[in-house]
Amino acid sequence: xxxxxxxxxxxxxxxxxxxxxxxxxxxxxxxxxxxxxxxxxxxxxxxxxxxxxxxxxxxxxxxxxxxxxxxxxxxxxxxxxxxxxxxxxxxxxxxxxxxxxxxxxxxxxxxxxxxxxxxxxxxxxxxxxxxxxxxxxxxxxxxxxxxxxxxxxxxxxxxxxxxxxxxxxxxxxxxxxxxxxxxxxxxxxxxxxxxxxxxxxxxxxxxxxxxxxxxxxxxxxxxxxxxxxxxxxxxxxxxxxxxxxxxxxxxxxxxxxxxxxxxxxxxxxxxxxxxxxxxxxxxxxxxxxxxxxxxxxxxxxxxxxxxxxxxxxxxxxxxxxxxxxxxxxxxxxxxxxxxxxxxxxxxxxxxxxxxxxxxxxxxxxxxxxxxxxxxxxxxxxxxxxxxxxxxxxx
Numbered sequence: 049x050x051x052x053x054x055x056x057x058x059x060x061x062x063x064x065x066x067x068x069x070x071x072x073x074x075x076x077x078x079x080x081x082x083x084x085x086x087x088x089x090x091x092x093x094x095x096x097x098x099x100x101x102x103x104x105x106x107x108x109x110x111x112x113x114x115x116x117x118x119x120x121x122x123x124x125x126x127x128x129x130x131x132x133x134x135x136x137x138x139x140x141x142x143x144x145x146x147x148x149x150x151x152x153x154x155x156x157x158x159x160x161x162x163x164x165x166x167x168x169x170x171x172x173x174x175x176x177x178x179x180x181x182x183x184x185x186x187x188x189x190x191x192x193x194x195x196x197x198x199x200x201x202x203x204x205x206x207x208x209x210x211x212x213x214x215x216x217x218x219x220x221x222x223x224x225x226x227x228x229x230x231x232x233x234x235x236x237x238x239x240x241x242x243x244x245x246x247x248x249x250x251x252x253x254x255x256x257x258x259x260x261x262x263x264x265x266x267x268x269x270x271x272x273x274x275x276x277x278x279x280x281x282x283x284x285x286x287x288x289x290x291x292x293x294x295x296x297x298x299x300x301x302x303x304x305x306x307x308x309x310x311x312x313x314x315x316x317x318x319x320x321x322x323x324x325x326x327x328x329x330x331x332x333x334x335x336x337x338x339x340x341x342x343x344x345x346x347x348x349x350x351x352x353x354x355x356x357x358x359x360x361x362x363x364x365x366x367x368x369x370x371x372x373x374x375x376x377x378x379x380x381x382x383x384x385x386x387x388x389x390x391x392x393x394x395x396x397x398x399x400x401x402x403x404x405x406x407x408x409x410x411x412x413x414x415x416x417x418x419x420x421x422x423x424x425x426x427x428x429x430x431x432x433x434x435x436x437x438x439x440x441x442x
Contacts, residue, residue, distance in 0.1 A: 049163070049173075054285070058189065058432040062181030064135075065173050072132035073181035075118070075188050077435065080126030084191050089113045089131060092187040093180065095226075095420040098411075110136060113184055124188075131184040135177075148397045149404055153386025176290055176414065179421045186424020189431035196434060198265040200426050202419040204231045205379060207257030208244035212237050215262055215377075231416040249412045252389035252405075256291075256382050257415035259422045263365070263376035263430065268349070269440070270371040270433045277369025278433065279378075285425040286380045291414060294381035298364025306362075313358040313367075313374075350441065380422055385411050 053061040057077045064071025093111045111133050118129030147168045150157040155174050159166040167173065190200065203225045205212050212232045213219040220233045230245075232238035248255055271278030279297050286295050303311050349355065358374055365376035387410040394404045411417065 054288070055428060055432040057435040058192075058428065060182070060185035060428060062178060062185070064178065064181065065167050066135075066175030066177040067167070068135060070132050070134045071177060071180045072130065073185040075129040075131070075185045077432075078118070078124050078126070078129060078188055078192065079435075080124055082124040082188075082192055082195065083122060084119055084124050084129075084188060085122055086113060086115055088191055089115070089184050089187040092183050092190070092420055092424065093133065096179065096183050096417055098417065111180065129188060131181070133180050133184065146406075149402060150394055150396070151386065151404065151406065152392045152394055153383075174290060176411075176417075179289070179424075182428070183420050183424045186420070186427045189424070189427035192431050193427055193434070196265070196267075198263065198430065200261065200263050200423045200430075201225075202231075202259055202261040202423045202426075203233045204415040204419060205233075205258045205260035207232075207413050207415050208241040208248070208255040210237055210241035210244065214260070225419075229416060230413070231419045245412050254385035254388050254411070255413045256384040257413055258379050258381050259415055259418050260377070260379040261422055261426055263426060266365065266371050266373065266376050266430070268371055268373035270430070270437055271366065271369045273369050276436075277366075278371055278376075278429075279364075279366045279369060281429050281433070282378060282426060285429050286378075286422065289380070289382075289418070289421060289425070291382045291385070291418075292380050293383050295378060297366055297378045299362040300364075300379065303362060311362050313360045313363050313372075315356045316359050318355050318357045380418075382415055382418055385414055 052063065053059055055077070059076045061074045061076075062071070063073070090113055093113060097111055114132045114134075116130035116132055118125050118127045146156075156166060156168070159174065193200070201222060203212070203222070205214070207230060210232075212234050215222075215233075221235075222233055224235055224238075225231050225233050228235060228238040228242075230238045230241055232241060245255060271281070282297075283295050286292050299306065299311065358372065361374045361377065363372065363374075364378055365372055365374040387406050387408065389406055392404050392406075394402055396402050
């Protein structure tokens, strides 16, 4: 089966199945000399783990990473970095009755139609547990991006019919994201959504939602104008996630109902002050200063190109597929978790109509656990583009 690798220079290959002995990744193309501690990887994997109660599954894995190669004395060697996480809490017997059944909302039949065979235990390779490798690789990419002054911030922006305030709206609190199990940036909204989610859990149902992300510190000039557009690459990365069904940048689908006069982000002199779109909520009034010059050639503007700012950020920090230096904003939509304990009608391998009640341990809403996964995929795209950009011009 092809299609398990991602990236051009900074590449990642993930491996493993939900109920196999282990999962992990191999990261290739990471520059040598990058400070990297296993604690960096452990921290991101713990953010992906179920938080206990709330919207998450009750399957509890330690998710302890092992670095097998590519790191010595706390620094990357420039060789492939192999990271493995062992599975220790599988209950494969929960899936015995699913061997010959096609679960609604899952890829069971599509997988068999393509390969003629599938691992029915927890979805096998198509399980959300595959994202362990992505998050581990993303931790490496984040460490690299941090050396370039780039940070990635994700949060649940909608779940269970409840909208959280956006980063440029009153009440948004980035620090609140890691304080509640839903990863909402607003405590009261989180409590409202969690109450609905608990009701869905009791009913045996699930909920979808959206995860939003803002990247700060990104220099202008990442991405290419045609097939290597920054937004196209991010879209490909996000839609490779199993439950992702859509993505928008900046104003996104709202732009379809706007007029050009209100949708256009007008260039303004940087000395005129930064727009509200350049902040990340009220937390420390964290301002992003576009086009910050650095020693690295990819962060400097070509001769004769003036520095500027934008009065708004409806484009989400991308114009013509190239980063503008404004905050990079996007939102990913996730469908409801398809594994629900309500009765559903389906077919078995013989074509007989069957009634199905899915057993096992499943999320009610996957958005809070998707936050570090979305951040990881963004980090992988940006790390790859940063390295590619070093050959863009003399």
